[in-house]
Amino acid sequence: MQIGRRPMLGFGLALLAGALLVALAAPLIAPFDPIFQDGTMRLQPPSLAHLFGTDNFGRDVLSRVIWGARIDLQIAVLGVVFPFLIGTAIGTLAGFFGGWVDAVLMRIIDVILAFPFLVLMLSIIAILGPGLKSFFIAMALVGWVSYARLIRAQILVLKTQDFAVAAESLGFSRMRIMFRHLLPNALAGSLVFVMSDAVLVLLGGAAISYIGLGVQPPVAEWGVMVAEGQAFVTTAWWITVFPGLAIVLLAFGFSLVGDALGDLLGVRE
Amino acid sequence: MHRYRFVLLRPLQFLPVLFGISIITFVLVRLIPGDPARILLGARATPSALARIRAQYGLDEPIWTQYFYFLKNLSAGEMGRSTVFKIDVLPLIASRIEPTLALVLTSVLLSLLIAVPFAAISARRQGRAADQAIRIVSTVGIGLPPFWLGLVLILVFSVTLGWLPVSGYGETLPEKLSHLVLPGLTVALSLSAVLTRSLRAGMIAGLASDVATAARARGMPEGVVFWRHVVPNALVPTVNLLAVNIGWLIGGTVVVESVFALPGMGQLLVRGIFSRDYMVVQGVAMTFAVATVLVNFLADIITVALDPRVKL
Secondary structure, three states: OHHHHOHHHHHHHHHHHHHHHHHHOHHHHOOOOOOOOOHHHOOOOOOOOOOOOEOOOOOEHHHHHHHHHHHHHHHHHHHHHHHHHHHHHHHHHHHHHOHHHHHHHHHHHHHHHHOOHHHHHHHHHHHHOOOHHHHHHHHHHHOHHHHHHHHHHHHHHHOOOHHHHHHHHOOOOHHHHHHHHHHHHHHHHHHHHHHHHHHHHHHHHHHHHHHOOOOOOOOOOHHHHHHHHHOOOOOOHHHHHHHHHHHHHHHHHHHHHHHHHHHHHOOOO | OHHHHHHHHHHHHHHHHHHHHHHHHHHHHHOOOOOHHHHHHOOOOOHHHHHHHHHHHOOOOOHHHHHHHHHHHHHOOOOOEOOOOOOEHHHHHHHHHHHHHHHHHHHHHHHHHHHHHHHHHHHHOOOOHHHHHHHHHHHHHHOOOHHHHHHHHHHHHHHHOOOOOOOOOOOOHHHHHHHHHHHHHHHHHHHHHHHHHHHHHHHHHHHOOHHHHHHHHOOOOHHHHHHHHHHHHHHHHHHHHHHHOHHHHHHHHHHHHHHHOOOOHHHHHHHHHHOOOHHHHHHHHHHHHHHHHHHHHHHHHHHHHHOOOOOO
């Protein structure tokens, strides 16, 4: 198949599949309980018993990285899915109906885009209170704008094309034209964007958790683990380095798949 | 001068956006559950102070009147008072602008120093091993979490090699510069990945352009063609790319300031959130949003100045 001639796509898919597998099989493959504190095993360097070493509470870093895959994959996927659905719906409506609906929605998008993404996210989470749920709510409130813009631009072009005009002259309902004819054609560009957005959302979610406003300890999440390791970075580098590498690998997977999809679908960002 | 007419007209288009920014920041703070006056003044406010703030912000009146009061106070430079620092928010933010601005400029400068040579190698050896390697490295670079990268750089350059300070900002200019290198590099390594990709595409297009062909036909050596004709043209869209990414760049500085304990606006924002200093959060968010709008405006002016063909 195509993948054979695209080694980077294959590698990217392998990274994503690997992360998914690790997340699903966490209880089976993690050698230790990710939150069990063993007072006799504090700050142990990597060894055969603890491949990634242990942290300042004597918890096994490898097991925490494995369990962390569940949370961080969830951040990247759900943090993209909600904005994607909301943005697609709003972008389709704005592009199709035009007029004042479009004008108002576009101004709202301009205003939201004026705020730096992380600043607005942090401000919303400041009100909702820390936690993963607040993160997803803030994501849904902020993240949809890019998708709405992309889809709207596509719809504006598509709705003047012959197939759309033909569908209209056949007397198809507006809903049918919008969602059965225009939207499927408009989605290609945003599917590529989904992948690069997943990287940004993953880094954003991990950063918010690192700051202390996302996932709360003792839950094993990679950003939280980096924050917990920070105080020991000079003496026990492994607490910080391994969860960070996990983020880098997962982000790399999304980027590679996104690039390959862009080439395949002929979409440039 | 006709081309610069937008400099006068564009600020009019800003008005709705600035209006929107003020609404969002107003709504953000009003959504916090509880008595607004107590939120503004903190839990241990005296009854007389509470009464004064209720009058100043019209807190007993309908919400749209409150918004009017909010705008009126804002236009007088009155952004409320920090409950933690016990001073007005405006001077507090003003005192934090320098480290953040210095960090952003350092990051942009370092990322150009990294991206231009890499993009040049990549574009001139298109499709070969060096190009492939640079493409992979920049793909990895986009996914580097700044909070982690910062710690790794501290581990390597401060702890192991002892070349640079671990954190803080310093008093004198040399001190400040040495404190800015690692935070700047942290942001720059991710930013340069984005820039390299765009510069590479621009340089490849430039190498195939008529300008380059004409220069070669005049007998100009390939190196001169590249650095004199291709690179400057490829740099023009970078201005816009930086402006588009300014929000992302500011987000990066917020995180990096936390890692390196740089006393900038990002650190102020994070501290404000933890200490429920809502006026500070509101003020910083508003300042960052207005700065984003201004940077985009500035980028348009620079693009028009650099490229005579561009009309806005």
